[in-house]
Amino acid sequence: MDYKPTIEDVAKLANVSIATVSRVINNQGGVRKITEEKIVNAIRELGYIRSAVARSMKRKETNTIGIIVPDITNPFFPHVVAGIEQKAREKGYYTILSSTNESPIIEEEIVKIFIERGVDGVIITTANETGNHIKLLQDQGIPIVAVDRAIKNFEVDTVLVDNVNGAYQAIRQLILQGHEKIGIICGPQNTTPGRERYIGYKKALEEYNIPFDSSLVYQGDFKENSGYKGALHLFYSKNRPTAIFSSNNQMTIGCVKALTELDWKLGEEVSFIGFDDVEIATFIKPKLSVVSRPMTTIGEIAFQLVYERIHFKENLPKREYLLTPELKIRESCHKI
Amino acid sequence: MDYKPTIEDVAKLANVSIATVSRVINNQGGVRKITEEKIVNAIRELGYIRSAVARSMKRKETNTIGIIVPDITNPFFPHVVAGIEQKAREKGYYTILSSTNESPIIEEEIVKIFIERGVDGVIITTANETGNHIKLLQDQGIPIVAVDRAIKNFEVDTVLVDNVNGAYQAIRQLILQGHEKIGIICGPQNTTPGRERYIGYKKALEEYNIPFDSSLVYQGDFKENSGYKGALHLFYSKNRPTAIFSSNNQMTIGCVKALTELDWKLGEEVSFIGFDDVEIATFIKPKLSVVSRPMTTIGEIAFQLVYERIHFKENLPKREYLLTPELKIRESCHKI
DNA sequence: GTGAAAGCGCTAACAA
DNA sequence: TTGTTAGCGCTTTCAC
Numbered sequence: 001m002d003y004k005p006t007i008e009d010v011a012k013l014a015n016v017s018i019a020t021v022s023r024v025i026n027n028q029g030g031v032r033k034i035t036e037e038k039i040v041n042a043i044r045e046l047g048y049i050r051s052a053v054a055r056s057m058k059r060k061e062t063n064t065i066g067i068i069v070p071d072i073t074n075p076f077f078p079h080v081v082a083g084i085e086q087k088a089r090e091k092g093y094y095t096i097l098s099s100t101n102e103s104p105i106i107e108e109e110i111v112k113i114f115i116e117r118g119v120d121g122v123i124i125t126t127a128n129e130t131g132n133h134i135k136l137l138q139d140q141g142i143p144i145v146a147v148d149r150a151i152k153n154f155e156v157d158t159v160l161v162d163n164v165n166g167a168y169q170a171i172r173q174l175i176l177q178g179h180e181k182i183g184i185i186c187g188p189q190n191t192t193p194g195r196e197r198y199i200g201y202k203k204a205l206e207e208y209n210i211p212f213d214s215s216l217v218y219q220g221d222f223k224e225n226s227g228y229k230g231a232l233h234l235f236y237s238k239n240r241p242t243a244i245f246s247s248n249n250q251m252t253i254g255c256v257k258a259l260t261e262l263d264w265k266l267g268e269e270v271s272f273i274g275f276d277d278v279e280i281a282t283f284i285k286p287k288l289s290v291v292s293r294p295m296t297t298i299g300e301i302a303f304q305l306v307y308e309r310i311h312f313k314e315n316l317p318k319r320e321y322l323l324t325p326e327l328k329i330r331e332s333c334h335k336i
Numbered sequence: 337m338d339y340k341p342t343i344e345d346v347a348k349l350a351n352v353s354i355a356t357v358s359r360v361i362n363n364q365g366g367v368r369k370i371t372e373e374k375i376v377n378a379i380r381e382l383g384y385i386r387s388a389v390a391r392s393m394k395r396k397e398t399n400t401i402g403i404i405v406p407d408i409t410n411p412f413f414p415h416v417v418a419g420i421e422q423k424a425r426e427k428g429y430y431t432i433l434s435s436t437n438e439s440p441i442i443e444e445e446i447v448k449i450f451i452e453r454g455v456d457g458v459i460i461t462t463a464n465e466t467g468n469h470i471k472l473l474q475d476q477g478i479p480i481v482a483v484d485r486a487i488k489n490f491e492v493d494t495v496l497v498d499n500v501n502g503a504y505q506a507i508r509q510l511i512l513q514g515h516e517k518i519g520i521i522c523g524p525q526n527t528t529p530g531r532e533r534y535i536g537y538k539k540a541l542e543e544y545n546i547p548f549d550s551s552l553v554y555q556g557d558f559k560e561n562s563g564y565k566g567a568l569h570l571f572y573s574k575n576r577p578t579a580i581f582s583s584n585n586q587m588t589i590g591c592v593k594a595l596t597e598l599d600w601k602l603g604e605e606v607s608f609i610g611f612d613d614v615e616i617a618t619f620i621k622p623k624l625s626v627v628s629r630p631m632t633t634i635g636e637i638a639f640q641l642v643y644e645r646i647h648f649k650e651n652l653p654k655r656e657y658l659l660t661p662e663l664k665i666r667e668s669c670h671k672i
Numbered sequence: 673g674t675g676a677a678a679g680c681g682c683t684a685a686c687a688a
Numbered sequence: 689t690t691g692t693t694a695g696c697g698c699t700t701t702c703a704c
Contacts, residue, residue: 019674078413282593284620353692394696
């Protein structure tokens with residue numbers, strides 16, 4: 001075949017005008033039953049599928065939500081995306097997904113492409129919190145929802161997790177178990193999660209009057225390898241910690257790998273809590289304690305927010321969701 | 337602002353015709369330098385971004401590749417997607433990604449949506465190998481590449497992994513180490529990978545004259561939970577195996593969890609090899625031996641195939657890539 | 673209930 | 689080197 005029938009082909013075959021065909025494909029009613037049947041038959045016979053491109057052209061909407069994530073291979077994001085997609089499909093929306101690989105440059109490119117394509121809204125975990133590319137979207141009146149990382153200088157709806165609180169809970173737990181030398185593997189300090197988790201760490205220390213020791217702080221980048229290096233750093237620190245807090249899932253992986261190689265006994269010689277649950281948490285020995293976030297829910301809320309913003313643009317205040325993460329205590333942290 | 341400037345706005349501001357503007361945004365040359373500058377300035381001033389919708393309408397191509405995966409939360413797919421995206425971006429293509437959750441119904445829906453949206457090609461890991469929905473795509477002349485799972489009844493380019501061989505290698509390894517009672521946790525037998533890995537299993541047994549015992553075969557569904565149940569099943573089997581082969585990554589996770597709970601000593605009482613590498617493989621103790629696939633490469637090849645098919649439709653034979661997986665022997669399998 | 677026709681923003685053929 | 693113009697396939701008034 002290799003030929004895409006158009007609304008006109010259908011109209012001809014059914015012996016009606018294209019306007020009438022349009023009415024039936026859009027369920028607008030006001031068409032006689034017999035006419036409708038003729039049309040439906042013609043559609044089936046031709047295998048007609050209406051062109052979303054032409055439709056978008058006319059309607060000025062694409063029913064598409066653009067999703068921008070920094071790293072699609074970080075399992076956190078596929079779970080969030082699954083939540084978005086689920087809700088989107090229910091409302092007749094579709095998604096374009098792109099991964100920036102944490103590059104602000106790629107991110108800006110993607111934003112432009114999304115605008116070109118006329119997305120109706122954007123859900124973004126930005127790699128560039130102060131980025132001016134957000135302005136591009138706002139200038140076009142495209143609703144934006146920031147997920148997981150806030151966006152500075154612009155008013156956008158956000159759904160975040162209370163990182164400070166999550167990290168705080170984790171560190172407090174460790175302190176209550178008697179730890180005083182607690183190491184942290186930080187995320188990049190130019191991202192909200194990276195910064196906030198570090199703040200939670202310091203807050204807990206302060207509150208319990210534990211002296212802060214900068215040699216117990218390792219600057220990571222949220223990638224696995226920096227977790228690995230962080231563990232090494234802490235192990236060889238003059239003031240070797242009795243507990244470690246890792247700021248995200250990928251670094252947790254790297255960190256645990258290092259512990260194994262160093263033969264630094266997890267749960268015995270060193271307690272551990274990581275931010276974000278990881279697949280392996282419950283089946284390595286000892287089971288990992290983690291700060292866990294409702295990933296799918298985050299996605300669902302994010303979609304809900306863009307959706308509302310698309311449909312009731314004008315009279316909506318800025319909305320900020322702050323979900324509270326849950327500390328799941330398992331076996332990797334012990335009384336000292 | 338909230339107003340999208342069009343090519344006409346640019347033309348007016350620059351005092352030229354829209355045709356000339358079109359020439360410069362498409363780098364077609366044949367425009368005087370001064371004119372071009374005027375136009376470029378106008379574009380910048382207005383913040384003009386050309387509409388891909390209108391462009392697609394005219395050109396009959398969207399520069400979009402649709403990707404359909406059965407389960408986006410299975411880490412295998414994000415890695416494949418990353419490979420596709422990488423290559424796609426290089427060639428000026430973009431991707432729409434949807435997950436079917438293994439549902440043939442959702443899959444058919446997605447196919448229709450993709451056609452509506454005029455994707456130039458589709459890369460699919462189908463949940464329905466015999467599905468007739470593929471015909472829809474073919475009727476429209478949309479190139480299809482099947483990844484990881486073959487498609488029956490239709491001629492499409494495919495990039496598969498030699499599952500038979502991969503499983504065979506794994507089982508042979510186990511046999512050479514002296515195992516005779518080898519359990520398998522199978523994938524769904526209505527998917528190529530599920531079937532083929534089972535075939536590889538049987539082939540190795542046969543070749544080495546190990547009697548086949550159906551009580552050592554557990555039918556899973558590629559989800560974590562069935563790996564868990566599979567391990568339980570094998571543990572309580574009258575003919576308890578000394579080695580287990582798991583047919584995919586998610587089931588491997590479930591399986592290892594069960595082993596831990598059963599206190600069935602991995603690597604000592606029971607050897608283990610899983611299909612597909614998993615994050616945790618190298619940092620649980622003992623490290624997991626796995627059959628590993630080049631995920632990103634698979635994605636890259638898949639894109640290459642659609643791309644070629646889009647551009648040289650006519651004179652291209654059906655291409656079938658069969659990548660050989662690699663057996664990575666680590667610590668979870670031991671001489672008996 | 674139905675049809676005619678305008679027009680969405682762009683590309684490309686043709687003219688100048 | 690530049691401009692005019694005919695559509696691409698659809699939705700949506702406005703007539704009838």
